[in-house]
Amino acid sequence: MPVLARWYLKASLFYLALGTLLGAIILWGKGAPIAGAWTMLAPHIALVTWGWLLLLTLGVAYWILPRWGQERRRVWLAAGAYVCLNAALWLVALAPWLKAAWPNAVGGGLQALGCLAFALHAWPRVRKSAYGR
Amino acid sequence: MPKVSRFFVKAALLCLVLGGAVAGLALSGAGGLPPALLALRPLAWHLLTVGWATQLIFGVAFWMFPHVAGEQPRGDERLAWASFWTLNGGLALRAVGEPLAALRPTPVAGVLLPLAATLQLAGVLIFVLLTWPRVRAVSARH
Numbered sequence: 610m611p612v613l614a615r616w617y618l619k620a621s622l623f624y625l626a627l628g629t630l631l632g633a634i635i636l637w638g639k640g641a642p643i644a645g646a647w648t649m650l651a652p653h654i655a656l657v658t659w660g661w662l663l664l665l666t667l668g669v670a671y672w673i674l675p676r677w678g679q680e681r682r683r684v685w686l687a688a689g690a691y692v693c694l695n696a697a698l699w700l701v702a703l704a705p706w707l708k709a710a711w712p713n714a715v716g717g718g719l720q721a722l723g724c725l726a727f728a729l730h731a732w733p734r735v736r737k738s739a740y741g742r
Numbered sequence: 743m744p745k746v747s748r749f750f751v752k753a754a755l756l757c758l759v760l761g762g763a764v765a766g767l768a769l770s771g772a773g774g775l776p777p778a779l780l781a782l783r784p785l786a787w788h789l790l791t792v793g794w795a796t797q798l799i800f801g802v803a804f805w806m807f808p809h810v811a812g813e814q815p816r817g818d819e820r821l822a823w824a825s826f827w828t829l830n831g832g833l834a835l836r837a838v839g840e841p842l843a844a845l846r847p848t849p850v851a852g853v854l855l856p857l858a859a860t861l862q863l864a865g866v867l868i869f870v871l872l873t874w875p876r877v878r879a880v881s882a883r884h
Contacts, residue, residue: 610808610877610878610879610880611879612879615877615878615879618877619874619877622870622873622874622877623870625796625866625870626866626867626870629862629863629866629867630863632859632862633859633860633862633863634859636836636840636855636856636858636859636862637855637856637859637860639840639843639844639851639855640839640843640851640852640853640854640855640856640859641852641855641856657791658791661796662791662795662796665799
């Protein structure tokens, strides 16, 4: 498993744990009210969807999609996507506490850019593998 | 495929079927749904995201991620079972408690939902701890 895939997967596991913690606080609060629990809804959703599910799928895709020999080519696009998506996630997750509109706007833009960068990286790798299968 | 992975994947498929049915009932009508169906909306989302997607990933990751050196190449399988039962126990309690709390708040929900939250969190944390060392460069099998 290459270094960048390990970064993607470890980040996704971290966001799963953090996002589930926030979700657990919200669910706990539905039974025994906790002040401010609902503030965590948007960060919870962002962490478990963009953080956990998306980063995990991108990490596994980076790892297992067909290569050119040992070379993955245009790795900088996948690395750029990793940086953009993580920065976006923190902006969106912290937005409710920053009490401003710009974190969501910038975060949304970075998410779109990160997705585009990863798609450009992965597109040529969706091909016949070296083994012809 | 190890037994615990088969349990994860088959439970994920059951959650997909159940979550799809609940989502069909609770998420399809935009405005005019009766309160009993609206109360099922959070459950529909969580059956699909936790019960289906996350649990499927857990099962496949335990099966296929790189192995570690030692007698237990996938890590301690007892932890994987603990993750399976706590996650699914939490989901089951949530399936009962969440609609109950939304429709008619009772003291029972005040016990069920914190317990469901704690069990699901425990299931996730156990799995993260079990999987973390397997996100590595080379499988010990090769």
